[in-house]
Amino acid sequence: MSWLLPRILTGIxxxxxxxxxxxxxxxxxxxxxxxxxxxxxxxxxxxxxLDTLRxxxxxxxxxxxxxxxxxxxxxxxxxxxxxxxxSVRLRERETAGERIRLAQFLSAIEASPNGVILLDARxxxxxxxxxxxxxxxxxxxxxxxxxxxxxxxxPAFVAYLQDGEFSEPVRFTERRRDGTLSxxxxxxxxxxxxxxxxxxxxxxxxxxxxxxxxxxxxxxxRTPLTxxxxxxxxxxxxxxxxxxxxxxxxxxMQQARRMGTLVSDLLTLAQLEGSxxxxxxxxxxxxxxxxxxxxxxxxLSGGKHRFSFDGxxxxxxxxxxxxxxxxxxxxxxxxxxxxPADGAIEVVWRLRGDGSAELSxxxxxxxxxxxxxxxxxxxxxxxDGSRSRDTGGTGLGLSIVKHVAxxxxxxxxIQSELGKGSCFRLVLxxxxxxxxxxxxxxxxxxxxxxxxxx
Ligand code: ADP
Numbered sequence: 001m002s003w004l005l006p007r008i009l010t011g012i013x014x015x016x017x018x019x020x021x022x023x024x025x026x027x028x029x030x031x032x033x034x035x036x037x038x039x040x041x042x043x044x045x046x047x048x049x050l051d052t053l054r055x056x057x058x059x060x061x062x063x064x065x066x067x068x069x070x071x072x073x074x075x076x077x078x079x080x081x082x083x084x085x086x087s088v089r090l091r092e093r094e095t096a097g098e099r100i101r102l103a104q105f106l107s108a109i110e111a112s113p114n115g116v117i118l119l120d121a122r123x124x125x126x127x128x129x130x131x132x133x134x135x136x137x138x139x140x141x142x143x144x145x146x147x148x149x150x151x152x153x154x155p156a157f158v159a160y161l162q163d164g165e166f167s168e169p170v171r172f173t174e175r176r177r178d179g180t181l182s183x184x185x186x187x188x189x190x191x192x193x194x195x196x197x198x199x200x201x202x203x204x205x206x207x208x209x210x211x212x213x214x215x216x217x218x219x220x221x222r223t224p225l226t227x228x229x230x231x232x233x234x235x236x237x238x239x240x241x242x243x244x245x246x247x248x249x250x251x252x253m254q255q256a257r258r259m260g261t262l263v264s265d266l267l268t269l270a271q272l273e274g275s276x277x278x279x280x281x282x283x284x285x286x287x288x289x290x291x292x293x294x295x296x297x298x299x300l301s302g303g304k305h306r307f308s309f310d311g312x313x314x315x316x317x318x319x320x321x322x323x324x325x326x327x328x329x330x331x332x333x334x335x336x337x338x339x340p341a342d343g344a345i346e347v348v349w350r351l352r353g354d355g356s357a358e359l360s361x362x363x364x365x366x367x368x369x370x371x372x373x374x375x376x377x378x379x380x381x382x383x384d385g386s387r388s389r390d391t392g393g394t395g396l397g398l399s400i401v402k403h404v405a406x407x408x409x410x411x412x413x414i415q416s417e418l419g420k421g422s423c424f425r426l427v428l429x430x431x432x433x434x435x436x437x438x439x440x441x442x443x444x445x446x447x448x449x450x451x452x453x454x
Contacts (some may be wrong), residue, residue, distance in 0.1 A: 380396065
């Protein structure tokens with residue numbers, strides 16, 4: 001209240017001064033009382049004019065941007081100017097703080113892996129993040145205030161929004177993209193809505209793959225099982241001669257073996273998918289490995305093919321021996337199984353210029369049409385289903401080879417042409433390859449000490 005007393009005293013002093021001046025003038029014109037009154041009123045009027053001028057300056061400052069200081073008058077107007085400016089500055093600080101918090105909040109939503117769209121009560125877009133823009137082909141600036149159904153026209157989405165029942169998400173394909181989106185809407189505030197979108201394409205694909213896999217496995221197991229059941233029924237209901245009984249038992253054994261091979265391939269695949277990558281510390285000698293592969297291949301061929309095995313002597317590979325053996329056996333056995341009698345099969349190991357090792361299995365078999373090549377390593381994919389099954393195939397062999405190659409940092413390359421035979425190449429990286437010098441027995445290989453790139 002420091003302004004109150006000076007203001008009252010100033011008022012009294014100005015009125016008294018005016019009255020005194022009026023009295024002095026009134027004494028000369030013989031009208032002292034009227035002159036005193038006029039003098040006092042003139043003092044009040046002067047004060048009122050001064051107040052109006054100071055108030056006018058303050059109002060002008062308030063009407064403007066309020067960037068500079070408020071008019072710094074003394075007394076009453078000084079106090080008002082100071083208080084008003086203080087409250088304006090406080091409000092500005094609060095607004096700036098709110099703005100920063102809002103920006104942080106929006107950038108947190110922006111960083112979300114989900115798409116987010118905020119809708120007002122009339123389902124117009126208030127704001128959307130970059131992910132939602134990518135999901136629905138929106139422009140975060142241009143499309144603000146647009147009705148969302150003008151921009152997202154997928155019938156499933158429009159029906160979901162209009163239905164107003166948002167307990168479950170809805171899935172649909174946006175016309176601008178191939179994949180599937182899962183969208184969930186939630187209400188907030190005053191009938192406003194938040195639209196959350198998620199790209200579930202990969203999830204859907206892996207779900208579909210899982211379903212296909214289960215269906216395939218069931219089918220593969222049911223076929224031999226049906227045959228086995230038929231034979232068992234035959235044996236129990238029909239009187240069979242010894243020769244017939246032997247034949248039926250042989251066929252039953254064949255089916256049981258087929259199921260056994262399938263289960264063992266499935267277990268191999270499951271183990272390859274579920275275990276850590278083989279370390280590069282354990283070295284496997286390829287020579288003895290190939291001797292066993294060759295022996296098996298010759299038994300499988302029954303002398304019907306011409307073989308040539310080369311390049312394994314002294315070669316060592318770092319990895320898991322059972323996996324490498326399984327991959328090589330699959331490639332060589334496939335060549336035997338699919339190449340007709342009298343065909344030639346060439347199995348060669350060589351070191352490539354970059355130090356990596358390459359196993360090529362070339363056959364003079366029927367070859368594979370180009371359109372099948374990209375799918376050969378899919379589980380249960382067969383070009384010739386009956387030939388595969390007749391020769392004990394499960395449709396999982398090349399899938400196992402590809403997994404083994406990848407787990408060892410390598411790759412499987414397939415080249416084939418219908419009627420011109422096939423060549424399957426298994427390549428393993430330099431870091432996992434070394435060749436033992438045949439003379440010194442010491443391992444050689446530039447990459448021997450290099451860590452394997454991941
Ligand atoms: P399968 O157990 O049926 O042989 P794979 O995964 O080993 O399964 O092979 C997938 C398919 O690739 C086979 O069904 C076969 O049609 C084809 N294939 C594989 N190797 C050869 C080959 N050497 N010559 C011709 N076709 C082959």
